[in-house]
Amino acid sequence: MAPRRGRPPPELTDDVIREILLRLPPSEPAHLVRAALVCRRWRRLLADRGFLRLHRAFHGGAPPLLGFLPLGAPATAEAAAWRFSLPEPEPHAWLALDARHGRVLLHSSDPKRLVVWDPITGDHHKLPLPAHPYRSLAAAVLCAAMDGCDHLDCHGGPFLVAFAATTRRRSSDHSETTWVSVFSSTDGAWGGPTSLSIPLGPASHVATTPGLLADGALYFTLRRGDDGVGILKYDIVRRSLSVIDPPFLRHDVVSMSMAEDDGGGGGLDLQRHFLHLWACRAGDDDGWVRRRVIDLDALLPAAVPKKCAFAVKRVSGFAEGADTIFVSTNVGT
């Protein structure tokens, strides 16, 4: 670079500085933080909501995956490289149930309640658990705007929490009843429950795994009494509940609902070393097709023994909208 000449160096306009900062690699957010420390003007440009929208549009639109919270284990305060502060400092009492649209849904056991938490701003809303008794639960949090929101910047707005639960019936047949109730932050109250009309059979219940939102419906995983799996579908607009039986009804299967590009549902199961991705055509709950088979041994690091009977792999989660599946193993550190 040639040395500067006598005249004062050109000053850049806000427009141009914005364009330059937009092009810093999104995979290295430290660049933006350092840029914010340059001067007040740069910080103002970066903190502007318009910049946030531009940045997301420029880099492909998918919201960044900040990290993951362990489910079924106490929610710890650290996720990926970013340290978040939980709403209340009692990690042992927290259970992360779901995360979507910039919000995390936590279950607190003492006192018993749900908390919708915005990890970026630290805002949180406490809500009571539904009044109906239940013995197993799954829940999902989502932006209240079903249409016309790209969910890139709605995390401070109204939200819905859908609570799916299974209750043991007190009647003599011992069958289960499964229902869904929805909390609206605008109303500040739970709506009446929608119950599944057909009993699921003994020992069947909603599994505490995150739900999936696709095409105006929420999908939860069901554990069937015969060690199989089913998918519970809740249509948010019609408030209707139904059960889909996927083709992977095997006891050694971990299944999860996934969204498909064509608007249909999908699922995946893990059988030994192979991850199977299944797709279901939109509007045809019986039309299942096995889309892909992924050999995990070819993907996993060499430290995980190949075809080893003791190396248990588990599908531990997926990120909606980020096309990411998390697989965990009990081998290695």
Next chain:
Amino acid sequence: MEVDKGKGEAEETRKVAEADRDTVTLKSSDGKLFEVSKEAAARLSTVLAGMIAGGSIDDNGTDLKQIGSEALENVVDYCNKHANSIPSAALISSSISFNTAPFKEPEEWERKFVDRLSHDALFDLVEAANFLGMERLLDVTCHKISEMMKGKSPDQIREVFNIKNDYTKEELEEIRQELAWAFYDD
């Protein structure tokens, strides 16, 4: 393509006001005249395209008071190089809007084009590209400048951009502590 650049007053004598000229004449803030292909100007600059379509192009030199002669020379140079780098077949279907097209890495010639510029010339050119609505040139120049920021501390970035630090020590320390993870590799 015939390239006339920086010939200043020589251009004044060539006031050929033909209606179907295939070039446009641009005048820098310091009064120098540059000629550029009408097709390239319309394709690469939304502002020039608007002026050409709206008939506000002055054959004696369209005034671009915000752009100095060095930057305008680089703009014209870029237009000509761009036109030459694209096969003619692609020219026909090249009404791409760079606003919506995903960012493409700079091509080899574009990299060389910005690499040879001095610091000040690069900063002048990025402003000219922004003023003229030249999305691709803005992309290439901003990309180059953002690369100059990589791995630099706030202090070093201030030096590159000639910016005065207007934070107090306490403010800086507070932000640094809050976002300590961003400074691990300082």
